[in-house]
Amino acid sequence: MRFLACLFSVLVIVILLSHIQRCTACQRCRSDEECQAPPPTPCPYGEYINICGRRACLKAPGERCGGPPRNSFGECTSGTYCQQDGRCHGCAQATMECFD
Secondary structure (H helix, E strand, O other): OHHHHHHHHHHHHHHHHHHHHHHHOOOOOOOHHHHHOOOOOOOOOOEEEOOOOOEEEOEOOOOEOOOOOOOOOOOEOOOEEEOOOOEEEEEOOOOOOEEO
């Protein structure tokens, strides 16, 4: 019986932590002006609208991408794709810079 109680407790903790991570992954824009604000740094590989509704820079070949929850590390630039290792692989169409 104690085993089941411990197992249930662990399950509840995991679910709560998962929910907290989703809730804190990003903050939604408070206004259209805030959503339309450019990213803090120039985006040589282009921009996209992230899960939070904000403009963000596309990732270069070799940069970190994907991630839980919901692509929180970002999307890869055109010509590249997010591999299971969490990096953008392929060649960027704009610069022909590659990462394998």
